[in-house]
Each structure stands twice: as structure tokens, then as C-alpha cells.
Amino acid sequence: MSSQPKLHLTVGLPGVGKTTLARELERASGALRLTPDEWMLPLFGVRWADFGGKRDVLEGRLVWVAHQVLRAGGSVILDFGCWSPEERYALRAIADLAGADFELHYVTLPEDERRKRATARWREAPEETFEMTLDDHERFRTSFTPPTTDELQGCSPPPPPIPFESWPAWASDRWPTLPRLDI
Ligand SMILES: Nc1ncnc2c1ncn2[C@@H]1O[C@H](COP(=O)(O)OP(=O)(O)OP(=O)(O)O)[C@@H](O)[C@H]1O
Ligand SMILES: [Mg+2]
Numbered sequence: 001m002s003s004q005p006k007l008h009l010t011v012g013l014p015g016v017g018k019t020t021l022a023r024e025l026e027r028a029s030g031a032l033r034l035t036p037d038e039w040m041l042p043l044f045g046v047r048w049a050d051f052g053g054k055r056d057v058l059e060g061r062l063v064w065v066a067h068q069v070l071r072a073g074g075s076v077i078l079d080f081g082c083w084s085p086e087e088r089y090a091l092r093a094i095a096d097l098a099g100a101d102f103e104l105h106y107v108t109l110p111e112d113e114r115r116k117r118a119t120a121r122w123r124e125a126p127e128e129t130f131e132m133t134l135d136d137h138e139r140f141r142t143s144f145t146p147p148t149t150d151e152l153q154g155c156s157p158p159p160p161p162i163p164f165e166s167w168p169a170w171a172s173d174r175w176p177t178l179p180r181l182d183i
Helices: 018-029 037-044 051-071 085-097 111-124 134-143 167-174
Strands: 006-011 032-034 076-081 101-106
Touching: 006 018, 006 085, 018 032, 018 076, 018 101, 032 051, 037 051, 051 076, 051 085, 076 085, 085 101, 085 167, 111 134
Parallel strands: 006 076, 006 101, 032 076
Antiparallel strands: none
16 A cells, blocks of 8 residues: 555446456555445345435445545545546545545546446346446436546646535535535
8 A cells, every 4th residue: 555545536437447447446556445336235225326315325424434544544446436527526625635645537438338338237247237228328428527637637626616615515415424524
């Protein structure tokens, strides 16, 4: 483990290879990997990513654990996908708060290949995923906001949206099971 802890965040649409990359990072760096899909079924009995908001409940607690591990000097991989820039800014701010570095790993694939892989994984490893229809894929594609060049280069995030006083405050609203980490 390097002396400076780091928060790694995998970003990208379903099936692009985020968890595959997260496992490689885990092996190479010894960082703690937190992949929500591995927790949904054992905890809630459902695979569906957003079933009844349970994924948000889970993610909030995983961010909280990540912050504690970073503060203790360990590195963490949040294998979250993070479709919105606000989520990514908030997690970057939480890494800052813990005195950790931050690295965004943006994974992309041509759309037809991504869909093929997502479908193959549903066939081969249904316990790791959920079935995605053509409509789902279309919705995913249009809901995802890719990171900008500034984001990828690690430029300072913009201020949080009104009325939030900080990105950690925004994060506790986005993930209600995440306590305010900056007060
Ligand atoms: N380089 C590759 N070539 C071919 N198949 C791959 C490659 N990398 C990953 N895969 C396969 O593609 C599928 C999706 O990969 P992975 O689970 O890593 O994606 P993901 O981005 O984590 O998806 P999700 O967002 O749904 O969790 C898996 O079945 C994986 O084995
Ligand atoms: Mg995954």
C-alpha cells in the first residue's frame, strides 16, 4: 500500500468492464474494493440495481466505510458507476476531507460491444447482474453524463448546488445513510 491513501472510483455504463478493472486494481494495490452489486442480493434478496432505493441505502454506508478506511491510511475502490458529475464531485470532496488522493477510472466501450457483454454476463453470471432490456440500455445511455476533460484531469470541482454548503452536505442528501462527514 502506498503511503498516501487513494480513493479510486470506477465510472461507466453497465457492462463496460468496471468491476473487471476494480478487481485488477484490488490485486495490484491491495485497496479495499466495494462493489455494491456483490451486496444487493445477500442483503436485500434482489439484484435489481435500484430496487426500492435499496441501492442508495447501501451506497451511503459504503461511502461512509470508505471514508473511515481512507482516514486510517488504506486505499479504497468504490466500484459505483457514478453516472452524474455531482456524485463524482461529492466523492472527490470526501477523499479530500480524508486527506486521500482521488483517481477517476472512466471505462468506455463501443455501445454494441457493451450491450453484448452485459447480455452475456446475464447469461453466464446472473448472480452478479440483472436482466437489461433494450429500453433499459437506451435509458442508461441517455442518463449517463460522461466525465469532462476537466474532471478527468482532476480540476477543482465547481461549488455545490444551492442550498448545499458543501459537497459532503450534498452527498448526505443524495445518500441519506451517509452521515455528514464535514461537521
Ligand atoms: N476485455 C474484455 N473482453 C471481453 N469481455 C470482457 C472484458 N472485460 C470484461 N469482460 C466481460 O464483460 C462483462 C462485463 O464486465 P464487468 O462486470 O467488469 O462490467 P461492469 O462495468 O462492472 O458492469 P456493471 O456496471 O453492470 O456492474 C463480464 O462478463 C466480463 O467478464
Ligand atoms: Mg460491475
